[in-house]
Amino acid sequence: MATITLSNVDKDYGGGPVLRGIDLEIREGEFVALMGPSGCGKSTLLRLIAGLEEPSGGEIRIDGRRVNEVAPKDRDLAMVFQSYALYPHMTVRENMSFALKQRRLPPAEIKAAVEAAAVKLGLTGLLERKPKALSGGQRQRVAMGRAIVRNPKAFLFDEPLSNLDARLREQMRYEIRKLHRELGATSVYVTHDQVEAMTMADRIVALNDGAIQQVGSPQDLYDQPANLFVAGFLGSPPMNFLDATLAPDGALVVEGQTLARISPPAGLAAGTTLTLGLRPERLALTTPTEGTAVRVDVVETTGTGRVVHLALGPQRLKLFTMDPRPLAPGDVMGLVVPSGAPLLFDPVNGARLS
């Protein structure tokens, strides 16, 4: 078990920075997700921790020891690759023994460790098979097995579930989470999938454009996003963003209609234009006389409820409701925005204002 500390880490391949000023402390036993769109630098960050890339600046420490110049093999970290990277010419048993043989452990000990891991992952019957004779899910398990037999200081996961189909992914999500609880090992998990990040992580590190946007618990990031990027990345359907103006009395005016009233945060002058963020599931519909008048555009049924696309003048927004009342495109309804739902963002730099 280990702590991993990154201070002011930069990475530049020569074509402009890939990562800028990364400061991050990963605590012992914590499950941290590095989340962001493709190209945000999350995989590079993981490879820097692994030692597969060298940082251009800054410092990486594992358990307080500076590891910038330490080879991957001497960092005692295990990595699960997106492609699984199983050794194709070796059986499952040989794949899982590789790291232990590298350490010259006694054969009996290796055998016991591999078989214990196989039991844990349901691979017992497959130990003598080659990777090509395994299904995608089984290969994924072998990749996990190869990591856990070593009992490393920390686990690094590089989008390990992205090659699995949706059902298997859900199951492996649960199993990885369960393994983490059993082993209590520090884990760093790279994903572009907000559902994986939300469901698995103790803390999420949201990355965009090579910089950390926000670090916090999944609920914190969901409820208190630091900026438009984090707000828009988490949640499905995603948060609505509307152009609004703040009236002197604290009313949030969108297309000439008052959507909600807030007590304006200090330093925010009346008449300021801002971006209003509204989570679809926090909105409700009522009779046209009660709320802000909106027109129903499209209704999508999801099974648990319905996603209703609404038009407010030229602006569009989505609402998620479990209310079974009949709704048809073209209906005019009243939109209710509960107090506490509006999040205010600076339309220029995207930072949250409230």
Add this chain to the structure above:
Amino acid sequence: MNKTATHIIGARVLHALALAAFVAFALFPLFWLLKVSLTPDDLMYGEGVRLWPSRVTLDHYGAVLRHSQFPLFFRNSLIVSAATGLLATAAASAAGYAFSRFRFRGKAWVVGVMLISQMFPLVIIVAPIFRLLAPLGLTNSLTGLVLVYTAFNTPFAAFLMQSFFEAIPKDLEEAAMMDGATRFQALRRVILPLTLPGLAATGGFVFTAAWSELLFSLMLNSSTAVSTFPAGLLGFVSKFSVDFGQMMAAGVLALLPVGAFFLLIQRYLVQGLTAGAVKG
């Protein structure tokens, strides 16, 4: 029988016929080699052009093996080709791996120069090479031939090996390095076993090139003690006649090691060893 089935059968027959025609075309010179090597001297010109002589004999083979220097040439060729195969494949693997995995200063230059070295007709550089090797005592020597063949075959072999290394996902050696291996251990324990088909193909290519090389063997070595068999085959050509029977018999014998070699490595050439390495 319906129309589609007829079409499919017709297509298959055509396909098989086309293949058979190609195989016959490609193998005919070999057949002719074998036929002439088995034809007795008195029937060589006496029967006109026939596909098979009315009587066959192994006399030519006996003469080649017992009364000519062919066994010596054969041994020389084997030594030179095997040494060239091993050296060039080893050098090409190292170079190919570096080209495929590392970024280093001057890489484009090294690759460029190697490519350019392949563009010269060998005839142009025979004389300079002779001038280089003579003072070093490397003419009239098998070592000299091995050096020259290795130098000429390594660039192409390196590009060949590079493409084989590039077909192996980087993830595999990174996984091995995470698992506690140095880069060299990762190369030896994970990458090299997967490159066996590539090594076999490259080794086979270099071996065959050295085995059949005539120009340098003829120019650099004048002593029959160090002649390779392509140069030795010319010994069957005398001022007034060509001993076709023995020459062809020697040719058939020379095919054997190459044939045996490819028989051995064909398993690796065909097999896709990387199957199952990554997703799929």
